[in-house]
Amino acid sequence: MxxxxxxxxxxxxxxxxxxxxxxxxxxxxxxxxxxxxxxxxxxxxxxxxxxxxxxxxxxxxxxxxxxxxxxxxxxxxxxxxxxxxxxxxxxxxxxxxxxxxxxxxxxxxxxxxxxxxxxxxFFQPVGGERRDDPDWLRFHLLGATNPIYFALYARRRMALHGATLDDFAAVKVKNSRHGLNNPNARYRKEVSVEEISASAIVSDPLRLLDICATSDxxxxxxxxxxxxxxxxxxxxxxxISALSTVTPTFPKTVLDLPDFSTDSAVAVEPPSRTFRSAIAHAAYEEAGLGPEDLSLAEVYDLSTALELDWYEDIGLCETGAAESLLRSGATTLGGRIPVNPSGGLACFGEAIPAQAISQICELTWQLRGRAEGRQVDNARAGIAVNQGLFGHGSAIIATR
Structure with missing residues (x-):
């Protein structure tokens, strides 16, 4: 068969x-x-x-x-x-x-x-007063709603790699342009750096327009x-040539709320790959491809800052080089490796069970050459990546 x-x-x-x-x-x-x-x-x-x-x-x-x-x-x-x-x-x-x-x-x-x-x-814990649930605990004991840990990742990027608020805004500007011609996108409007900077602070340094919405x-x-x-x-x-749902390996080194208290990086040498890069690497290995073979990528941009992390995690550039890659125009339509030509979560928002599937819809239309108004030239291979909490994550490679 x-x-x-x-x-x-x-x-x-x-x-x-x-x-x-x-x-x-x-x-x-x-x-x-x-x-x-x-x-x-x-x-x-x-x-x-x-x-x-x-x-x-x-x-x-x-x-x-x-x-x-x-x-x-x-x-x-x-x-x-x-x-x-x-x-x-x-x-x-x-x-x-x-x-x-x-x-x-x-x-x-x-x-x-x-x-x-x-x-x-924003999403909140389900199931009522579940005091032994880590999701409940991070919300109620730490006040750590999802935008707060998006902001922690953003602060980490600023401290380690010199990312700026303008870099984060440039991600949103790019994705808003990509989503203009996507009939399935919720937000189909270009936004400027000035509009992003003027939007309300949700969790410093992230503004409202840096963070994806929740959607149907x-x-x-x-x-x-x-x-x-x-x-x-x-x-x-x-x-579909590869599908990876690998779990993290010991030790975890990137704070991943809500299980940050079990992080062991202070005690042992860090692993050679972060969790997100391990997910992508396993997919590349199965497909027999590498980042250099990709025509496009659909990444899980919960925030503008997180998209920059993904550039490095899926091997589009070296660690610390995401800002340079973005500024070069490589990740916009017409560039070397367009990222989120669909518009990403910036234009869609989160509809959690649908989003990994919607990414495969986008890869399918792109590889068929039918993504009208946002088509990547000569698309032959694409990757779609996601990360959930508690060790959930995925990378899917589609080819033609």
Whole structure:
């Protein structure tokens, strides 16, 4: 059923529900995205043998069993299902489940869906008074909401590498330009350095426009075996060539709230790679590619400062050189390695279970040459990366 000498799988369909604050049930967004992906693949939901749902923990029981929720919404068809939660890497874990089923020969067609409806304001712990929950503890004992640890990363970058507020603002300016022509983006408006500097301080040094919003949205992809794609007349589909969800290695050296108290860097020599760079390296190794082979990257820009960290973590430049890479224009459309041509989270905001899947939608459209208004020239390979808390993270490499 599958090519045993190759672990590639095909991406036959990609679909999204536009990001925004729509205030409707998350299932509606996922259903729109799933139907769009199926239509893109030229398939019916009854052709799908496996449905992998990426979970949302803020939408009640249906969010926790999203595979079944989306299967029911599409119409029960007897497909096998799974539901995955891995914080910001939830979508990648769902893709990993589907990929494993295909490569094991247990199905030929899989549908991966993620969608979310988010509350107003920044994310907060769920589940009420859970005093043994590290997420609850960091909020209540430290006051460390998510923007605070974004700011800690930013301060670290300023202290170690000389990053400036203008560098952070330049990331937002770039991504806002990229997102202008993306019909699925929530924010489609150019912003200036002056507007960013004038926006409210959320957690110094980060301003409101340095930090991504929380959003509603949905994304879906249809994955198949390479044999299935060829039998259906698609000789050269976009393919997923590597997927990494590796965990950190001892010792951890970068403060990663909320588990900073277990950091052992003060006691032993640091590892050769940070957690985020290890995720990317494992994907490069599996794909047989390196950073120099990439045409584009979709990175998890929770803040403008964090995007700069990702440049180094995925090997686009040496440690401490991200600001120079940005200033050179290399990471903008038309540059050597465009980063976040979709507009990134700066233009979308977080819809947690959908975002890793939405990145694969963007890579798919770019590699097909169909990302109208934001197309990367001659795109042949792209990477999508995410990091969640508690050791969750992902890197996916798509090729053509």
């Amino acid at each position: 599958t090519d045993t000498n190759n672990r590639d799988i095909a991406v036959l369909g990609a679909g999204m529900h536009p990001w925004g604050k729509w205030g409707r049930n998350f299932v509606e967004y996922g259903l729109v995205a799933a139907r769009a992906a199926l239509a893109d693949a030229g398939l019916n939901h009854r052709d799908v043998g496996y449905i992998a749902g990426a979970d949302t923990i803020r939408n009640g029981y249906p969010g926790f069993v999203s595979g079944a929720t989306f299967a029911q919404a599409l119409g029960w068809s007897g497909a096998q299902i799974s539901s995955s939660y891995a914080a910001c890497a939830s979508g990648a874990q769902a893709i990993a489940n589907a990929r494993a089923q295909i490569l094991a020969g247990l199905c030929e067609v899989a549908l991966v869906v993620g969608a979310d409806t988010t509350p107003k304001g 949205g949905g994304a879906a992809v249809v994955l198949t075996s390479m044999d299935y794609a060829r039998r259906h007349g698609i000789a050269d589909p976009v393919r």
